[in-house]
Amino acid sequence: MKLQNLTRPNYFAKTVLMGAMFSQALSGCNPKNSSLSGINARTSAATGNTIRVGEVSSLSGSEATFGLSTHRGIELAFDEINRNGGILGKKLELVTLDDRSKPEEAATAATKLIADSEVIAVLGEVASSRSIAMAPIAQNSKTPMISPSSTNPRVTEMGNYIFRVCFIDPFQGEVMAKFALEHLKVKKVAILRDVDSDYSTGLADYFTAALKKGGGTIVLDESYTSSDIDFKSQLTAIRAKKPDAILVPGYYTSVGLIARQTRELGIQAPLLGGDGWDSPKLVEIGGKALENSYFSNHYSNEDTAPKIKNFVTQFSQRYTSKPDGMAAMGYDAAMILVDSIRRSKTLSKQDLRDAIAETKGFAAVTGKISLNEQRNAVKPAVVLKIVDGLFRYQTTIQP
Amino acid sequence: MTPSTKIKLNYQSSILWGIALTLVWISQSAWIGLMNPYYLSIIIYAGINIILAVSLNLVNGFTGQFSMGHAGFMSVGGYFSAYITTHYFAQSLDSLSQIQQALIFLGSLLAGGCAAALVGYCVGLPSLRLKGDYLAIVTLGFGEIIRVVVLNLDSVGGARGLPNIPGLCSFGWVYTWVLICTFVIWRIIRSSYGREFLAVREDEIAAEAMGVNTTQVKVKAFVIGAFFAGVAGGLFAHTLRYLNPQTFDFNRSVEIIIMVVLGGMGSITGSILAAIFLTTLRELLRPLQEWTQIDFRMVIYSLLLILMMLLRPQGLMGTREITSFFRNRRGDPR
Numbered sequence: 001m002k003l004q005n006l007t008r009p010n011y012f013a014k015t016v017l018m019g020a021m022f023s024q025a026l027s028g029c030n031p032k033n034s035s036l037s038g039i040n041a042r043t044s045a046a047t048g049n050t051i052r053v054g055e056v057s058s059l060s061g062s063e064a065t066f067g068l069s070t071h072r073g074i075e076l077a078f079d080e081i082n083r084n085g086g087i088l089g090k091k092l093e094l095v096t097l098d099d100r101s102k103p104e105e106a107a108t109a110a111t112k113l114i115a116d117s118e119v120i121a122v123l124g125e126v127a128s129s130r131s132i133a134m135a136p137i138a139q140n141s142k143t144p145m146i147s148p149s150s151t152n153p154r155v156t157e158m159g160n161y162i163f164r165v166c167f168i169d170p171f172q173g174e175v176m177a178k179f180a181l182e183h184l185k186v187k188k189v190a191i192l193r194d195v196d197s198d199y200s201t202g203l204a205d206y207f208t209a210a211l212k213k214g215g216g217t218i219v220l221d222e223s224y225t226s227s228d229i230d231f232k233s234q235l236t237a238i239r240a241k242k243p244d245a246i247l248v249p250g251y252y253t254s255v256g257l258i259a260r261q262t263r264e265l266g267i268q269a270p271l272l273g274g275d276g277w278d279s280p281k282l283v284e285i286g287g288k289a290l291e292n293s294y295f296s297n298h299y300s301n302e303d304t305a306p307k308i309k310n311f312v313t314q315f316s317q318r319y320t321s322k323p324d325g326m327a328a329m330g331y332d333a334a335m336i337l338v339d340s341i342r343r344s345k346t347l348s349k350q351d352l353r354d355a356i357a358e359t360k361g362f363a364a365v366t367g368k369i370s371l372n373e374q375r376n377a378v379k380p381a382v383v384l385k386i387v388d389g390l391f392r393y394q395t396t397i398q399p
Numbered sequence: 400m401t402p403s404t405k406i407k408l409n410y411q412s413s414i415l416w417g418i419a420l421t422l423v424w425i426s427q428s429a430w431i432g433l434m435n436p437y438y439l440s441i442i443i444y445a446g447i448n449i450i451l452a453v454s455l456n457l458v459n460g461f462t463g464q465f466s467m468g469h470a471g472f473m474s475v476g477g478y479f480s481a482y483i484t485t486h487y488f489a490q491s492l493d494s495l496s497q498i499q500q501a502l503i504f505l506g507s508l509l510a511g512g513c514a515a516a517l518v519g520y521c522v523g524l525p526s527l528r529l530k531g532d533y534l535a536i537v538t539l540g541f542g543e544i545i546r547v548v549v550l551n552l553d554s555v556g557g558a559r560g561l562p563n564i565p566g567l568c569s570f571g572w573v574y575t576w577v578l579i580c581t582f583v584i585w586r587i588i589r590s591s592y593g594r595e596f597l598a599v600r601e602d603e604i605a606a607e608a609m610g611v612n613t614t615q616v617k618v619k620a621f622v623i624g625a626f627f628a629g630v631a632g633g634l635f636a637h638t639l640r641y642l643n644p645q646t647f648d649f650n651r652s653v654e655i656i657i658m659v660v661l662g663g664m665g666s667i668t669g670s671i672l673a674a675i676f677l678t679t680l681r682e683l684l685r686p687l688q689e690w691t692q693i694d695f696r697m698v699i700y701s702l703l704l705i706l707m708m709l710l711r712p713q714g715l716m717g718t719r720e721i722t723s724f725f726r727n728r729r730g731d732p733r
Contacts, residue, residue: 060697097685098688098696100697102645102646103560103639103641103643103645103646104444104635104639104646107440107639107641108437108440108441108444108682111436111437111440112437112682112685114436114437115435115436115437116435116437128559129559129560129641129643129645132560132562132641133639133640133641133643136566136640136641141436152559154559154562158562158563195550195551195557195558196550196558197558198557198558198559198560200558201557201558201559202559225547225550
């Protein structure tokens with residue numbers, strides 16, 4: 001039988017494959033090469049003088065900016081502790097693994113950290129979907145896991161070793177509904193949600209429930225997918241309903257584009273959103289169209305409280321950019337872990353879990369954090385207003 | 400070849416397959432007990448990738464149809480079987496005996512596989528009348544359709560994903576299915592039906608002139624490939640214990656195609672080797688990242704693939720199998 005003919009994958013197939021490979025190569029060396037210089041490599045095998053902590057982070061892939069900010073926050077906290085003589089006479093060691101923003105890789109990375117690097121606790125992940133994939137592994141091996149910013153309620157329901165230091169989506173939805181009703185005094189709100197994102201749909205649902213309870217109405221609930229760039233048809237439908245405000249609980253890239261197209265269509269109603277807006281890129285994309293829009297966040301980096309000021313200065317000195325909410329959450333997650341290690345009787349994972357669960361009124365950058373029975377953080381949220389391209393502190397809403 | 404030697408060969412090879420299957424289950428407890436869970440999870444994912452690559456090879460390599468929707472079938476099977484175990488048995492599962500659990504798992508895997516095969520049939524019947532590039536685009540579109548449908552199905556969690564899937568899968572399960580999949584496709588290729596598949600790949604017009612129902616043959620390959628992809632999806636779901644539509648995007652399909660092309664279109668051994676190689680390579684490069692402190696992982700991974708394609712475009716094995724190194728028999732059917 002002739003063999004020449006067998007190896008003729010056609011040109012189309014070849015082109016597609018080559019294209020895919022090149023794009024993978026490019027995504028590998030994305031914008032983050034400068035950042036990774038900071039990853040603390042495992043310098044030595046386990047010695048008696050170090051406490052090893054794992055971190056699973058999305059340093060590449062679709063949510064790389066969030067992962068990178070969180071990683072920097074954690075790194076800053078660990079360096080600060082180590083500079084001041086470590087903890088219980090030991091140095092902290094951070095082992096960071098990248099998961100390329102994929103749930104299955106997050107699970108593998110968590111397995112590696114726990115089984116191979118023998119860490120005493122895992123910090124991560126940013127996104128709820130990846131935290132949910134990691135949680136069974138942490139739970140089965142009885143390793144405490146603290147998620148810095150996974151806001152979906154399901155994450156901590158996965159087991160009693162899973163914690164988070166951020167508020168959850170129901171609370172964030174409530175905050176924005178409360179803010180809309182009490183501060184903006186609006187009743188008719190339209191929603192434009194991202195159906196690709198668990199975060200966005202969750203936030204929209206909780207906002208709807210809270211707004212209806214407070215006497216408001218949702219005039220229209222439209223949706224888009226995260227790869228969309230044209231939102232005119234949804235926005236035209238929204239314009240016809242004349243809402244007082246529009247909730248856009250998506251991520252910053254889409255939100256920036258939506259803001260522009262909203263104003264192009266002559267809709268003047270303010271836009272409302274959640275912590276997915278929190279990125280300097282938001283204003284770069286949205287520009288003037290975002291003026292007088294509001295979003296809820298974990299903290300405001302203009303706050304003058306000494307703790308926050310200190311954090312902001314240290315962060316800006318080291319990374320030449322202002323810390324966003326994700327960085328603050330990463331820093332807080334690391335600090336709560338450090339505090340718990342101090343309080344735990346022994347360095348066993350079991351005692352460490354108990355110590356984390358007992359966290360009460362910890363003074364963190366993002367406010368006073370207490371962990372409740374469900375291992376969720378109870379803490380205030382801030383609402384920020386966009387004025388002249390800057391995120392201005394508007395109000396704090398207590399739980 | 401006389402009939403008697405043929406029977407003898409089959410007899411020998413079935414003993415070999417039997418031994419392999421027993422070995423999988425005997426070593427099962429050893430794998431779980433002694434192995435570092437991290438390495439074990441890589442071995443399990445490698446097994447799942449082997450099933451995917453070998454089943455795609457039946458379509459892309461042996462039948463010569465360029466399908467780009469394998470992740471779509473995987474997600475149909477994964478979601479279907481995970482839905483069965485989480486919605487109907489999740490509460491009662493702990494109270495059941497090991498054998499009952501195994502039966503439920505087997506049932507859900509088969510159901511997932513059949514669901515994927517059914518979808519494969521529905522997609523395949525109209526689209527396999529197309530050729531080459533057009534078929535690639537149809538299957539690519541199909542993969543996206545599946546993903547978007549799942550994204551909007553609230554009963555399986557939509558964008559939130561489907562968590563709390565019982566972790567029923569183990570080393571034994573995955574490698575039993577690896578053996579079943581390899582065995583079935585190996586036997587098909589070496590049967591008279593298999594000649595039809597190869598005939599379609601070699602020259603469709605000639606095959607048709609010889610009386611081969613080409614569309615039917617292509618649909619057959621497509622359905623069998625989809626069935627095993629569905630089973631692989633079920634195994635994946637019960638290993639990771641969480642499904643998210645993002646996992647089954649276009650990139651996943653491309654990853655499987657890369658395994659097939661790298662291993663050699665039309666070589667089962669090649670697909671197996673490539674699946675193992677690519678699954679472990681990504682993890683093997685992790686220490687390098689820790690050591691150099693720069694994320695070279697994906698760069699090297701992709702560079703290796705590009706170099707491979709430039710230097711050895713027919714793939715690792717071409718169309719040869721491992722058996723051809725041991726037996727020097729000319730005229731062995733491929």
